[in-house]
Amino acid sequence: MIEPYQVVGLVPTMRGIRHRDEIKVNLEHLEHLAKAASWLSAMALPVRLITIPEGALQGFNDEVLDHDHEWFARECAIDVPGPETDALGRLAATYDAYVVATAKARHPEFPGRFFNIGFAISPQQEIVLTHYKVVPLQPVEHSVTPHNVWDRWVELYGDGLDAFYPVADTEIGRLGIMMANEASYPENARGLAMNGCEVAYRGPYPHPHAGNGFYEIQNRARALDNNMYVVANQVGTYYLHTDSDVPIDTFGSPSMICDYRGQVVGEVGYAGHSTYLAGTIDIGALRDFRARAQFGNWLKDLTTEQYRAIYREPIYPKNLYLDRAPYDHADYRREVTEKQIELLHDRDVWRRP
Numbered sequence: 534m535i536e537p538y539q540v541v542g543l544v545p546t547m548r549g550i551r552h553r554d555e556i557k558v559n560l561e562h563l564e565h566l567a568k569a570a571s572w573l574s575a576m577a578l579p580v581r582l583i584t585i586p587e588g589a590l591q592g593f594n595d596e597v598l599d600h601d602h603e604w605f606a607r608e609c610a611i612d613v614p615g616p617e618t619d620a621l622g623r624l625a626a627t628y629d630a631y632v633v634a635t636a637k638a639r640h641p642e643f644p645g646r647f648f649n650i651g652f653a654i655s656p657q658q659e660i661v662l663t664h665y666k667v668v669p670l671q672p673v674e675h676s677v678t679p680h681n682v683w684d685r686w687v688e689l690y691g692d693g694l695d696a697f698y699p700v701a702d703t704e705i706g707r708l709g710i711m712m713a714n715e716a717s718y719p720e721n722a723r724g725l726a727m728n729g730c731e732v733a734y735r736g737p738y739p740h741p742h743a744g745n746g747f748y749e750i751q752n753r754a755r756a757l758d759n760n761m762y763v764v765a766n767q768v769g770t771y772y773l774h775t776d777s778d779v780p781i782d783t784f785g786s787p788s789m790i791c792d793y794r795g796q797v798v799g800e801v802g803y804a805g806h807s808t809y810l811a812g813t814i815d816i817g818a819l820r821d822f823r824a825r826a827q828f829g830n831w832l833k834d835l836t837t838e839q840y841r842a843i844y845r846e847p848i849y850p851k852n853l854y855l856d857r858a859p860y861d862h863a864d865y866r867r868e869v870t871e872k873q874i875e876l877l878h879d880r881d882v883w884r885r886p
Contacts, residue, residue: 534817535704535705535706535816535817536817537578537813537814537815537816537817537818538578538579538580538581538582538705538813538814539574539575539577539578539579539580539581539582539811539812539813539814540580540581540582540583540584540732540762540764540790540799540811540812540813540814541567541570541571541574541580541582541583541584541630541809541810541811542583542584542586542764542765542766542788542790542799542809542810542811543563543566543567543570543583543584543585543586543589543766543809544586544766544767544768544769544788544801544807544808544809544810545559545562545563545566545585545586545589545768545769545807546562546768546769546770546771546772546806546807547559547588547589547592547768547769547770547771547772548562548592548771548772548774548775548777549591549592549593549594549597549771549772549773549774549775549777550591550592550594550609550774550775551594551608551609551774551775552608552609553608553609553610553611555775556590556591556611556617558775559589559590559591559592560590560617560620560621562807563585563589563621563624564624566807566809567583567624567628569809570583570809570811571583571628571630574809574811577811577813578813579629580628580630580811581629581630581631581705581814582630582631582632582633582705582708582732582764582814583624583625583628583630583631583632583633584632584633584634584734584764584766585621585632585633585634585635585766586635586736586737586766586767586768587635587649587651587712587713587736587737587768588635588736588737588768589634589635589768590611590617590634590635590636591609591611591636591637592771592772592773593771593783594609594773594774595609595637595674595675595676596670596673596674596675597673597773599673599861599862600675601858601861602646602647602675602858602859603645603646603858605637605647605675606639606645606646606647607645609637610636610637610638610639610647611636611637611638611639612638612639613636613638613650613652613660613663614660615638617636618652618654618660619658621634621654622654622658622659622660623658625654625655625656625658626656626657626658628656629656630656631653631654631655631656631661631703631705631708632653632654633651633652633653633654633662633708633710633734634651634652634654635649635650635651635652635666635710635712635736636649636650636652637649637650637676638650640665642685642689643677643682643685645858646677646682646854646858647675647676647677648665648666648676648677648678649665649666649669649674649676649712650663650664650665650666651663651664651666651710651712651734651736652664652710653701653703653708653710653734655703661701661703661708662699662700662701662708662709662710663699664698664699664709664710664712665678665679665697666678666712666713666715667679667680667697667715667721668714668715668717668718668721669714670713670714670739671714671870672862672865672866672869672870673862673865674714675859676859677854677859679696679697680849680851680853681851681852681853681854681855681859682852682854682855683851683852683855684851684852684855685855694724694727694728695728697724698721698724698725698727698728698730699728700725700728700729700730702729705732705814705816706731706732706814706816706819707729707730707731707732708730708731708732708733708734709725709728709730709732709733709734709761710725710733710734711725711733711734711735711736711755711763712734712735712736713735713736713737713738714738715735715736716735716736716738716751716752716755716763716765717747717751719754719755719758722755722758722759722761722763723758723759725759725761726758726759726760726761726832727832730759730761731761731762731816731819731820732761732762732764732814732816733755733756733759733761733762733763733764734764735751735752735755735763735764735765736765737765737766737767737768737784738751738767738784738786739783739784739785740782740783740784740785741785743767743784743785743786744785744786744803746786747786748765748767748786748787749786749787749789749797752765752789752791753791753795753796753797754795755791756791756792756793756794756795757791757793757794757795758831759831759832760793760794760819760822760823760829760830760831760832761793761819762790762791762792762793762814762819763790763791764790764812765788765789765790765791766788766809766810767784767786767787767788767803768784769784769805769806769807769808770782770805770806770807771783771784780805782805784803785803786803787800787801787802787803788800788801788803788810789801789810790810790811790812790814792815792819793818793819793822793823794822794829798812798813799811799812799813800812846880848873848876848877849873850869853869
């Protein structure tokens with residue numbers, strides 16, 4: 534039996550980087566924040582899971598500044614495993630907790646490219662889960678996704694759930710990762726749930742959408758729809774560079790922990806500075822609900838045959854970056870976004886304005 538435990542979601546100040554060695558500034562900040570958050574949160578129940586929001590290691594400068602993809606891959610992306618994951622592994626060992634974090638990282642099979650990778654590290658400092666973001670923040674995030682290199686990805690990993698929605702079966706439950714814009718699409722949370730996920734990390738979401746309720750609506754819906762916990766932590770103040778003295782508010786909503794019925798069981802309001810949230814994860818109660826509830830545990834009632842018709846015709850082009858680097862912002866709009874909108878009009882999915 535897994536006893537109830539505390540999850541801590543860090544909401545750190547974030548500094549963008551110009552070179553990989555500047556990540557150490559963010560790592561040092563995270564160490565201090567984790568110490569305060571874990572000590573105080575453990576007064577209720579033992580802290581067994583610490584989540585670090587997307588962007589906390591490197592910022593989002595590749596997106597904000599429209600950096601050349603290959604330059605960023607060479608100068609700013611990390612390797613998993615590598616020194617940065619080693620540092621987070623020491624954090625996991627110090628607090629006897631699993632640590633979930635993300636980073637823009639390289640892949641040995643795709644030279645000159647970087648992916649947005651989520652990973653979970655055990656208290657034994659082992660990487661037990663690696664997830665490659667399947668939906669970046671369109672249209673500005675330059676990260677490559679498995680779908681962008683579809684043919685080669687399927688050769689390497691197959692086309693089953695583990696290739697896109699991996700889940701780690703751990704001593705604190707089955708962990709999954711759902712980064713930022715991935716949770717804008719219900720299918721990504723459902724993929725995790727169908728692979729057994731019980732606790733899903735969800736990355737941050739930007740203004741003005743987060744401040745207008747998108748973040749909370751999505752977090753609660755993904756938790757409710759799939760009867761799983763969703764731990765969703767934002768970032769605090771964003772400094773564009775490690776030596777900048779100009780704070781920018783680019784994220785604007787509370788961070789929250791939602792339970793398997795979509796209820797918020799932990800929350801901290803957005804304040805534009807470093808903070809954290811905590812809440813209780815009760816895997817035993819979740820498993821009991823899934824086993825005994827007649828209504829509200831939705832997956833048992835899925836009529837999967839009829840849902841196939843929804844996705845029979847392809848929409849977004851696969852292999853987009855199999856033979857070329859990702860587009861810059863202007864080229865992406867012209868070569869991808871405008872063509873996708875035209876496709877939906879041509880199919881009469883959308884009426885023309």
